[in-house]
Amino acid sequence: MTTRRSYGDSCAAAHALDLVGERWALLVVRELLLGPKRFRDLRQGMPGLSGNVLSQRLRELEDVGVVRRATLGPPVGSQVYELTDWGRDLEPVLTQLGKWGGRSPLLDRDAPRSIDSVMLSQRARFSPSVAGDLNADIAVRIDNDRFAVRVGEGRLDVERAEISKPDAVIETDLPTFKDVLTHELDVDVAVASNRLQVQGRIELVRRLFDAMLVPATVQ
Structure with missing residues (x-):
């Protein structure tokens, strides 16, 4: 153990x-919340992180039971990193940190962000009261990435996955x-x-984004 x-x-x-x-440990967790990733994919999501530091953080998170290694099935067969069940319990912690940090007057909103960070930020911005009775399965296709955004009963879930029969499909860039x-x-x-580009019920897409609140900056 380190x-x-x-x-x-x-x-x-x-x-x-x-x-x-x-430093970087919780961002490693953030990058794994939507599913397992290879080492190089983790580097891509955190371009300011060196390979040596990433390796160290992964070892530390493995040692304490937050992250584990796995192997993708054939035909890929690549080694990936994934969160343990206990590691996934950090999602609401990161969501609340996002809500809190989003109100900071010092936040550089033009700084680079990973695609996982943007997709997960929907959880922090989502307002159940504004969403009301919205019930929708929306496929989001951003370049080569595929996400499933599901809204229902005042809850929003995001995962890296395809939806077989979505109510609407969004195709765009980050x-x-x-x-x-x-x-x-x-x-x-x-x-x-x-x-x-939107296929399917565009009114559901409008309602989805209407339910995304912009946090008020602390004065």
Whole structure:
């Protein structure tokens, strides 16, 4: 086991930070929340992270039971990293951190973001009260990535997967999806300019993005 620094404090929050508080550790967790990834795919999602540091963080997260290695079945057969059940329990922690950090006046909203970060941010922005009785399975296709966004009973779920019979299909690129998500670009304007293609029930797509709130910046 790698040597880890510790706060030496019996508070459970302090212990949690002993486990996942090192720089980049929680971002590694973020990149695995939507499914397993190869080492090179993790690097792609965090371009500011060196290979050596990523290897160290993965070892540390494996040692404490947050991450484990797995092998994809044939014909791929690649080694991947995935979250354990306990590791996946960190999703609401990251969602709440996103809600809190999204209100910071110091947040650089033009800085690069991974596609997983953008897709997961829907959980932090989603307003059940605005969504109301919205019930929809929406396929999101961003370049070569495929996501399933499911809304129902006041809950939004996102996973890296295809939907066999979606109510609507969104096809776009990451900058456009991010702009629509943050209300910098209207859905209908994006469709009219061909930046966003929608198949199926576009009214459900409008309602989905209407339910994405922009957090108020702290004054």
